[in-house]
Amino acid sequence: MIVQNNVRWRAAREKILSFIVDRPRVQRQLMAVAIDGFLCVAAVWIAFSLRLGVWNLISLPIGTFTAFALALWYPIAWKAGVYRSLIRFSGARTIADLAIACGLLTIPLFIVCVIFRLPAVPRTLCVLHPMIFLMLLAASRVGIRFALLDLLKVVSADVRRVVVYGAGRAGQQLALSLRHESQVHLVGFVDDDVRLDGQRLDGVPVFGANRLHDLLEDTDVDEVLLAIPSASRARRREIIEALQDEEVYVRSLPNLTSVIEGRVTVSDLHEIQIDELLGREPVTPNELLMGKTIVGKTVLVSGAGGSIGSELCRQIIQCRPARLILLEQSEYGLYAIEQELTELMREMGITVPIIPELANVSERSSMRRVYSHYRPETVFHAAAYKHVPLVEANPISGLRNNIMGTLHSVEAAEEAGVANFTLISTDKAVRPTNIMGASKRVCELILQARAAEPGVKTIFSMVRFGNVLGSSGSVVPRFKAQIAAGGPVTLTHREITRYFMTIPEASQLVIQASAMAKGGEVFVLDMGEPVRIADLARSMIRLSGLSVRDADNPEGDIEIVESGLRPGEKLYEELLIGDNPQTTNHPRIMRAREKLWPWEKLDQELKSLDAAIRRSGDSISAMQVVCSLVPEYAPATERTGRLEIDRA
Missing domain, CATH: 3.40.50.720 (NAD(P)-binding Rossmann-like Domain)
Known part of the structure; x- marks a missing residue:
């Protein structure tokens, strides 16, 4: 059943990806423009309802303010480079660009609402609308990024499905780094602590080490990443020997240095070193x-x-x-x-x-x-x-x-x-x-x-x-x-x-x-x-x-x-x-x-x-x-x- 569900989900995902991700860049930009236009209108509705205490979708003041907001937003957004970045890689910098663009939008709206006084349009909307619009834009970027990278996982046909062995601090930092790798899909964590079996870490399932073989067989995993730098060499050897018969590519975090410094990235991974197969602990030098x-x-x-x-x-x-x-x-x-x-x-x-x-x-x-x-x-x-x-x-x-x-x-x-x-x-x-x-x-x-x-x-x-x-x-x-x-x-x-x-x-x-x-x-x-x-x-x-x-x-x-x-x-x-x-x-x-x-x-x-x-x-x-x-x-x-x- 698990295998069939995985196959169906993968097929559905690939269809959605082929429609969204493989579109030409211009078409994807137009999709972003259309989404932002809808959000701008929604921000107007929300701002009016909050200010007046009445939910009204159609009126002359709403239509007038909406026209001004849209006419002003697109030139400012284009100049600020809002549509030059890929939404699926949105991060702090993207949100900062949106904040700048919405801040700039406040200036002409202030001129229109306060100086020229649009009929029946409250003056506070020149500030209230950009704030609500910014929240909607930020939520949309985060939502789209989450959907593409975490749910749909924007990948090509040669996607690598990986499992992180170790649900501790190192494994969690590595998983966070993997979110930025578009060619990698994190299937789950594996940990020696069987009490974690069935739990979820940041939405990713955790499996006990006793279920490793079934997990690799059911989910068609390509690579196992060992994030257990504090484990003894003997234990690492046991894990590596268990993985040899699975025909999966194995890489490992070499030591605790990166974990202690609070940074674990994909670049810290290396191929399994042969000394890890020796299985004996090095003696601390006298x-x-x-x-x-x-x-x-x-x-x-x-x-x-x-x-x-x-x-x-x-x-x-x-x-x-x-x-x-x-x-x-x-x-x-x-x-x-x-x-x-x-x-x-x-x-x-x-x-x-x-x-x-x-x-x-x-x-x-x-x-x-x-x-x-x-x-x-x-x-x-x-x-x-x-x-x-x-x-x-x-x-x-x-x-x-x-x-x-x-x-x-x-x-x-x-x-x-x-x-x-x-x-x-x-x-x-x-x-x-x-x-x-x-x-x-x-x-x-x-x-x-x-x-x-x-x-x-x-x-x-x-x-x-x-x-x-x-x-x-x-x-x-x-x-x-x-x-x-x-x-x-x-x-x-x-x-x-x-x-x-x-x-x-x-x-x-x-x-x-x-x-x-x-x-x-x-x-x-x-x-x-x-x-x-x-x-x-x-x-x-x-x-x-x-x-x-x-x-x-x-x-x-x-x-x-x-x-x-x-x-x-x-x-x-x-x-x-x-x-x-x-x-x-x-x-x-x-x-x-x-x-x-x-x-x-x-x-x-x-x-x-x-x-x-x-x-x-x-x-x-x-x-x-x-x-x-x-x-x-x-x-x-x-x-x-x-x-x-x-x-x-």
């Missing part, structure tokens, strides 16, 4: 740990223009260091992060000296120059080549930048008396199957070996974690682009899984782990449960309001295609080499116990590696050293064979 190695100190971040490096810089600035050195080899990356940090400080009202250094970590002389000149007290070494297929295809460049860059930075840090040096590592360093992961494991060995050396004053530590959402080369932006292009969405294997964490959370945990370091620790971040990439792709497709095309649904919108595992790629990643990690004072940070190389032996191997890299890029010899240092590393057979051919 301010003591956040500031221990940063507040009032000279801090250096290498790879400052990268995904992790740039977020580290944002977090560090908020902790107010004495100065921040940005070390980056990409000119644009360095420029971009410097400009962003400058703007961030302006918004925060703080001043921290920022020093951009355009340099390559793989150049020993450059690192010695930078470290000896600025004497940083805390270093976060995030400079690395991280894209597995590219490093796999360019092993010498990857080994030079990642391993030798770390070695040169460590040497320069010790010489300059750096107090804390933290390496940003990766889960790909655990039993690596690619050159990038193997190179990062060697970087870890360098820091572990130096930390174990007697007399070393620098506290070396490393933090190992998985993928971060939104980083360059991440699957998330690639999937978004493929969905926007109509598909297909490509993934390397349907069973592949990855750990994910947001960039801000990862950066905060890195800083806190650095503050807990005593020397030589391998800190491992709690990444939560691994995410199946195929499930991630399906979720993104469904939350875009589309369906997955597969054997069960051949008429679906977007197909998911497997391209095969890339060289060096694993089906799943690990965070620990050994077992039984130790807990720390932070619930999301663990301390791993890893085997290490003595520095004397490691130093000899690194010299051999450096010689192989310098010797015209001897890939085979370089990789033999890496395999020796990381015995658990199993290089791809295909790549090893290609190197043999290249060497021959």
Whole structure:
């Protein structure tokens, strides 16, 4: 019954709209002129009846005054721009224009009624009529706007029918903003509080969350807008997962800021972020740990223009260091992060000296120059080549930048008396199957070996974690682009899984782990449960309001295609080499116990590696050293064979 009533109402609405809204502008203006003419006459009748106490529609004084009122009104209204605005978008400005026009109408009526003295026309009508006329005009504009936007909802054929999830303050502010969107029709609210089921908010029905499925099915909703910024991440995930099977487009209000400021608009909505699907609450950072190695100190971040490096810089600035050195080899990356940090400080009202250094970590002389000149007290070494297929295809460049860059930075840090040096590592360093992961494991060995050396004053530590959402080369932006292009969405294997964490959370945990370091620790971040990439792709497709095309649904919108595992790629990643990690004072940070190389032996191997890299890029010899240092590393057979051919 509900569906049939909705269909009839929609059909009737479209017929009315086709007659009224689709009229040429001139015809709609003439309709407004005719309505105002009738209201002007009605105002005359009401004014006379109020003044004389007798209801009379036809008389010579009424006819005379009506003729003067109409003759004077239209030129004034046209000059005041009354008929240049669209009635269906009438607001405070429109009412103000009407008030001005009616005020101007009072002047000639005063001249006619008071100076020239129309027979049997009370003088007070020159004021009484414009006041009544203004009230009728304002009521007509508000009534027409309400009828078109709220009852008939002026829309085209591609109207979007939306439901606002959340009947609280944020939802009500959003609904108010939606009234100004001519292409959107608000079907109703949905709220977790079942006591609101059956109630109405500003004339819009409210449904309990237990009726969400029936509501979406009966009313043919296109989009669900989540207006629950105060809900826990776990609850948001439950709602989002419930909406995935409904094939509706889902958008969300990101936070409470706009609600607190009393402004929520359609522009505040964004697509569902993948971190909202992780379902775990971020832990509030420990301010003591956040500031221990940063507040009032000279801090250096290498790879400052990268995904992790740039977020580290944002977090560090908020902790107010004495100065921040940005070390980056990409000119644009360095420029971009410097400009962003400058703007961030302006918004925060703080001043921290920022020093951009355009340099390559793989150049020993450059690192010695930078470290000896600025004497940083805390270093976060995030400079690395991280894209597995590219490093796999360019092993010498990857080994030079990642391993030798770390070695040169460590040497320069010790010489300059750096107090804390933290390496940003990766889960790909655990039993690596690619050159990038193997190179990062060697970087870890360098820091572990130096930390174990007697007399070393620098506290070396490393933090190992998985993928971060939104980083360059991440699957998330690639999937978004493929969905926007109509598909297909490509993934390397349907069973592949990855750990994910947001960039801000990862950066905060890195800083806190650095503050807990005593020397030589391998800190491992709690990444939560691994995410199946195929499930991630399906979720993104469904939350875009589309369906997955597969054997069960051949008429679906977007197909998911497997391209095969890339060289060096694993089906799943690990965070620990050994077992039984130790807990720390932070619930999301663990301390791993890893085997290490003595520095004397490691130093000899690194010299051999450096010689192989310098010797015209001897890939085979370089990789033999890496395999020796990381015995658990199993290089791809295909790549090893290609190197043999290249060497021959």
